[in-house]
Amino acid sequence: MLKYLASTLKEIILLTRDRGGLAMLFIMPVALIIIMTLLQDSTFKALEERKLPILILNMDQDTFGINIYEGLSSSSFFSVIAQEENSQDPVGSLKKRVASGEFQIGIIIKSDASNRLRNNIRYNIIKQLPEEDSLFFGEMSIQRKDKPKIEIYFDPITKNSFKQSITSALNEFSSGVEAKVLFNVYSSLFKELLDMDMNNEGGFKKLVDIETLYATNDGQMTVPNSVQHNVPAWTIFAMFFIVIPLAGNIIKERETGISQRLKVVSGSTLPIILGKVTTYFFVGILQAVSMLAVGVWVLPLLGLPQLILGSNIIALILLTALVSLAASGYGVVIGSIANSQEQSSIFGSISVVILAAIGGIWVPVFIMSDIMQKVSMISPLNWALRGYYDVLLRNSNTFEILPSLISLLSFFVLCLGIAWRFNSTRKSY
Amino acid sequence: MDVAIDVIKLSKEYKNTSTLAVDDISFSIEEGEMFGLLGPNGAGKTTTISILCGLLQSTKGEVIIGGMNSITHSDSIKKIIGIVPQDIALYPNLTAYENLRFFGNMQGIKGTHLKHRISELLGIFGLEQKAKQKVNTFSGGMKRRVNLIAGILHAPKILFLDEPTVGIDVQSRKVIMEYLMTLKQVGMTIVYSSHHMEEAEKFCDRVAIIDFGKIIVHGKPNNMIEKYDNCNNLEDIFIETTGRSLRD
Numbered sequence A: 001m002l003k004y005l006a007s008t009l010k011e012i013i014l015l016t017r018d019r020g021g022l023a024m025l026f027i028m029p030v031a032l033i034i035i036m037t038l039l040q041d042s043t044f045k046a047l048e049e050r051k052l053p054i055l056i057l058n059m060d061q062d063t064f065g066i067n068i069y070e071g072l073s074s075s076s077f078f079s080v081i082a083q084e085e086n087s088q089d090p091v092g093s094l095k096k097r098v099a100s101g102e103f104q105i106g107i108i109i110k111s112d113a114s115n116r117l118r119n120n121i122r123y124n125i126i127k128q129l130p131e132e133d134s135l136f137f138g139e140m141s142i143q144r145k146d147k148p149k150i151e152i153y154f155d156p157i158t159k160n161s162f163k164q165s166i167t168s169a170l171n172e173f174s175s176g177v178e179a180k181v182l183f184n185v186y187s188s189l190f191k192e193l194l195d196m197d198m199n200n201e202g203g204f205k206k207l208v209d210i211e212t213l214y215a216t217n218d219g220q221m222t223v224p225n226s227v228q229h230n231v232p233a234w235t236i237f238a239m240f241f242i243v244i245p246l247a248g249n250i251i252k253e254r255e256t257g258i259s260q261r262l263k264v265v266s267g268s269t270l271p272i273i274l275g276k277v278t279t280y281f282f283v284g285i286l287q288a289v290s291m292l293a294v295g296v297w298v299l300p301l302l303g304l305p306q307l308i309l310g311s312n313i314i315a316l317i318l319l320t321a322l323v324s325l326a327a328s329g330y331g332v333v334i335g336s337i338a339n340s341q342e343q344s345s346i347f348g349s350i351s352v353v354i355l356a357a358i359g360g361i362w363v364p365v366f367i368m369s370d371i372m373q374k375v376s377m378i379s380p381l382n383w384a385l386r387g388y389y390d391v392l393l394r395n396s397n398t399f400e401i402l403p404s405l406i407s408l409l410s411f412f413v414l415c416l417g418i419a420w421r422f423n424s425t426r427k428s429y
Numbered sequence B: 001m002d003v004a005i006d007v008i009k010l011s012k013e014y015k016n017t018s019t020l021a022v023d024d025i026s027f028s029i030e031e032g033e034m035f036g037l038l039g040p041n042g043a044g045k046t047t048t049i050s051i052l053c054g055l056l057q058s059t060k061g062e063v064i065i066g067g068m069n070s071i072t073h074s075d076s077i078k079k080i081i082g083i084v085p086q087d088i089a090l091y092p093n094l095t096a097y098e099n100l101r102f103f104g105n106m107q108g109i110k111g112t113h114l115k116h117r118i119s120e121l122l123g124i125f126g127l128e129q130k131a132k133q134k135v136n137t138f139s140g141g142m143k144r145r146v147n148l149i150a151g152i153l154h155a156p157k158i159l160f161l162d163e164p165t166v167g168i169d170v171q172s173r174k175v176i177m178e179y180l181m182t183l184k185q186v187g188m189t190i191v192y193s194s195h196h197m198e199e200a201e202k203f204c205d206r207v208a209i210i211d212f213g214k215i216i217v218h219g220k221p222n223n224m225i226e227k228y229d230n231c232n233n234l235e236d237i238f239i240e241t242t243g244r245s246l247r248d
């Protein structure tokens, strides 16, 4: 116990003396999180929504305009953003935003569209009646008006398939509205003609319901947004990067002869290893806390979504602790196996980068090919990331993330075992 | 007197080398003796000392320390030995005091006992003013002295020192050697290697000159000088027995 405590205390003092190294451990990852989240924000938005953003200027604000607007909004293929109408030149501003590429599609529903539609339908009906009946309405004065109008502006780079889908959607919605209006006009004419109230029940409901669903392997797959992916991902990455200072620390002790000295005076090397693990474990925890804090408080200031920590804080803490343990274990193993500082820092950093790439830290696993999705499972960083997805996105509790926790713990124990064996059988110092 | 260390037909061959670093050597060291291991660079001094304190496994042969076999009783042996390595085995970023406290704890000493022991030794070696300074600000001689203190905090029965006086000034050398003599007087067995013949001649009860892993001559310095007619001191014998060629 004395040896363990002394070893821990010594490591803490050493760490606090290495201001530069400490700053690297905290500042670099925070920068990484901010940059990667900003970079990938739009990519993730597209992934998350898989919806085509369209900008709509509804100048009609009556049955026709409202119906089209709501129709498009409720579609799972479009995300509808309304163009502010109170600006000086809403039409010009809409065109500009599409031309500048902010939106690929802009739609203008011209003013008075609903009135024109009603008028023209009424006109058509009356024109169909025999002359004496139409006179009955005293409506000979009714004039055909210009058709209601929808203008669609495309960004020149818009794909044809998008153009088609928006045009057909608009056709669908406008015929829906036409039918609705037609029905209303008829019922009011009937009322005038026969003084008969139509039973409006049932209205004009859609008779066919088409539901659009995504086909995914995993029925409950939830796609994270940029923040929900990048913050935990780079937190894990940074935590695993402590293998470099930790392994370096172990090798330095060997190179300076300190570990020989310790081997002579101390029975087992285990308390010494555990002292290091403890110290770097807490470094990992501090890293995680600071990076999650960046996700919660700093990213929103940059216009990014806030990181929501989910409702299972205990699961989150346990998971973070085990990630930190696994990372320290990995550092100890590399420090014990590598023969020189150079070997350990090169092997350490490259292996962490590879494990990160495989594990879906750089490119999320769910957009990898099937084979790579399988391969990703060998990476401890992937077990960690899955755990975070579960806790942050699905509100999983400790029990539900048990597979991640157990894998990480086993990894740690395995690492420690290997390192211990290596240290006690190492013949050349 | 009892035998503190018995070395029987010891050989060491490092991996991937064709020659033996230690080649079939046998000698014994008595309790309370100060024994000098002398030899040119690469002779096998460090290798021998490393095997004696259990850091290296021998290829052949046997080592008995305090009556215990070095392989089967390594844990018990660890409790009675101390080592002062050839390299400065200290944390450069810790102060002298922090280094010594850590190594003291590792040797199982703690609390006020350790505190007193550290300040006592720092005092003896003229470092009490420097206790709170980082070791990387120390001169070579100061580092050597701290390196030595770290190996004797627990007052071992048998002390191994690998070139404890290399690269230091006359004053430091004097303090170190005189302190080693006081340790010897209280019964500590001391095995030390050196390139400094005058020093060995003056302080060692017996010396062994080794070269290419073999013991060439060993015995009391005075007896050896008498034996070699044309030699007036240990240095002459050293040159006489190991030749003038440079070693790696």
Ligand SMILES: Nc1ncnc2c1ncn2[C@@H]1O[C@H](COP(=O)(O)OP(=O)(O)OP(=O)(O)O)[C@@H](O)[C@H]1O
Pocket (backbone or CB within 6 Å): A428, A429, B014, B015, B017, B021, B039, B040, B041, B042, B043, B044, B045, B046, B047, B048, B086
């Ligand atoms: N780890 C090692 N691997 C291979 N060969 C080694 C190793 N350590 C030492 N040797 C070789 O063993 C021989 C003895 O080396 P050793 O360090 O014991 O010499 P030494 O007497 O302590 O020399 P010096 O006075 O320079 O310290 C040398 O030839 C050296 O090259």
Ligand SMILES: [Mg+2]
Pocket (backbone or CB within 6 Å): B045, B046, B047, B086, B162
């Ligand atoms: Mg040597």
